[in-house]
Amino acid sequence: MNLSAVRTRRDTLGTSALRPDGGPKVQGSFAFSSDVWADNMLWGATLRSPHPYARIVSIDISEAIKIAGVETVVIAEDVPGQLTYGLIDSDQPVFASEVVRYMGEPVAAVAADHPETCRRALAAIRVEYEVYEPHINPEDSISGAVPAIHPNGNLLRYQRIVCGDQNATGPIVVEGEYEIGMQDQAFLGLEAALAIPDRDGAGLEMIVATQWLHEDRKQIALCLGLPEDKIRLTLGGVGGAFGAREDISLQVHASLLALRTGRPIKMQYSREESFFGHVHRHPAKIWVRHHASADGMIIKIEARMVFDGGAYASTSAAVLINGVTHIQGPYRCANAIVDGFAARTNNPPCGAMRGFGVVQACFAHESQMDKLALACGLSPVEIRLRNAIRTGDRLITGQPVESVAPVERCIRETDAIPLPPDMTPSPHELSLPGGSGRTADRRHIVRGVGWGVSIKNLMYSETFDDFATARCRLQDGVVTLKFATSEVGQGFVTLAPQIARSVLGVDTVIVEPMDTTIGSAGSTSASRQTWMSGGAVDGACRLVRERLFEHVAKEHNIDPLRLEIDDTDIIDTFGTLRIAVANASAGMVFEETFEHHHRPTEDLDENGQGNCHVAFAFVAHRAVVDVDTELGLVKVVQIATAQDVGRALNPLSVLGQIEGGIAQGLGLAVMEEVLMVNGIVKNPSFTDYLLPTALDAPEVVAVLIEEPDPQAPLGAKGVGEPPCISVTPAIAAAIRAATGRAITRVPVRPSDICL
């Protein structure tokens, strides 16, 4: 991709405009939420349960409170408002009071003068537990074999999809059972917030790293028993999110400590605490059976999908829906019967992570497509081309795919990308599987190629009235934009000014701080902000342009409909008028606020029928791997990809999302897993939870498929999630091709390859 070719003078839409926060970020002066502080500030810290399941017999804070420098210790009974919180169901206690349901559940919090004082205070809190045997098997939760571990029961959600002829079958039947491990988002910037109480103690201000300021505010207000307008949230610099900041973590604890002490509270998790402080990607087990004709056309899908939701609901219900509605993959299928379960266990709570339920489904359906190809004597490419969804096809939910659906083109363009050269007889040792471990032996290395193709819904589903708000002010040729959209690294702060420049013909665009003084922008998740907040900024700018045109038209006594923006000028399309926007708006202020709503969606009925999703994006991945078959080590050599992006509003940002998503999908394929033994997390650190490094990064060759989507405000589809979805099964398939092993589980472990 030639990125320099699309740079222009004005950083409008379609150019690779550079990040406005790049300067501060490269100099270390950008204020992340962990960098903010206040005079007279205290540190806050959380005491967490060491047990996955236990009754709390007693909590004794008397020794902790005596420690010099400790200002307060709070437990469940100190929570003034609602005792629980949660994104969909409020089922998670602010502090556990009677029972702890997962390892790491918060039990108490302290405020003290120094992080070390906090640590000592936490160590001095005596909690007596009656330890129970944890329920860690989701199947037991589904069958009712174990008693409910929560008043709301052990089944977080069940959803069935029944579509078409249940007796349909074909000459080819392939089935498999697939397992996906628990992945951590592992953003670099740990959870952090500064809570500053109001002088009257009746409210507070919080600077916090989050994906959704307004949702945080709502949940904080409920738990504190305060009206929402008494709580003002400002986005602190966010060091990545990937879904892990959609749920509340330390927000309520820090707020409570601030109100109790009347002093600013800074809270910041350690890496270990972060592993317990946010939700993870759901581990899942998926059984699928495909029925197909002899020439490989899919006739029916049967599936049973079990997602382990862990101890609390978080977004499990929505993750499950994404799982069951995407199990067909980007392939036509007229008949289906799918059962999906999200189960409560004493494992850590699971919720949002980039890909949101579709990652799990995709590993299963793509593994099946390769089985189907084999059974039909077709290539992995051919089987996918034959079944590829097109615009207008109906999904197994009955929903027609109204989005532009260039699945076939994604596959063909990926297939056209040249394969990497063969491994040389004496390759650089660092390029071998095992990398810097320098353990691999050239003689045992086998190369494999594998495919993955995916469909991903964009935005929230199932009747959620999703919207984003933005305000645009034009004054003297300068635009100021205001929105509450969380910038988590994705680059909305780059895109929003590009929109304003394109719509209004200005050059200078100021983005105000993101906070709750304007309406919600919704969450930075579900690949939705370019569409939703982009739509809101576009809408606000268009309203301002209308007013500007009316003003100019009146001044020049012409019809405003004849006016348009040309570069930085307003021109009369019928005549000779040309006036610079800066001049036309001199001494004037035009200000408009716009709320962008996407079209309504429907709930699924008991048979899983309904138009539950807003829109879809598609992508194809081809992986080339080298495997040391004796050591079970994998080096991903190249990922080729063609992604349906609608319209690349900022090609450099899109490429960044693609490469970054691929690295995370690679992590799930061969490295990353939160390991648990009987509910105990064994590797909550970067020493033991392995992340892709510079040496693990494959060559990425990306093609952007630009077919603007008429439903999207700017023609652009979300590009955040698709890159990380089908890359995982592509890598798994490549390992299969290299080794002949079944590879039914990700992450693929050395023992899956060579034992």
Add this chain to the structure above:
Amino acid sequence: MSETQFYSLRVNGKQREVTDAWLGESLLYVLRERLGLPGSKGACEQGECGSCTVIIDGAAVCSCLVLAASAVDTDITTIEGYSDGALTDVQQAFIDEGAVQCGFCTPGLIVAVHHLLEHTPRPSEMKVKEALSGNICRCTGYGRIFAAVTRVIEQRDHQ
């Protein structure tokens, strides 16, 4: 706390007094919380991620693993020591090539890249990858970071 100490550190060429500090504080903590230098970031506390990379007596180290009080009589350079207003070529290349997304790993990477190119002006692709493999980036997948390093190498070659 009782176990406190006075000492001084030489950071970015300036002698800085540290007063009433608990002896167990890491260099990263003291830089960030006591000396007003929050550019170095903490993300793992185990020397695995490189976000806190600083230069001590010419060596790139993870400041989270160094006891601040043990760093007296050393020369410490942090990200704040690289630019006084104007961006370095490495910093500019990171912006121009899209190597920055959330930016949390960026200060550590800038320090690491400067250190690499100072000691190895024309590193091979593998050398770059090895040198940066101690700096975890979760957003970019490293592609744009490699592009930024390549740009700097080429620019310096042409100078």
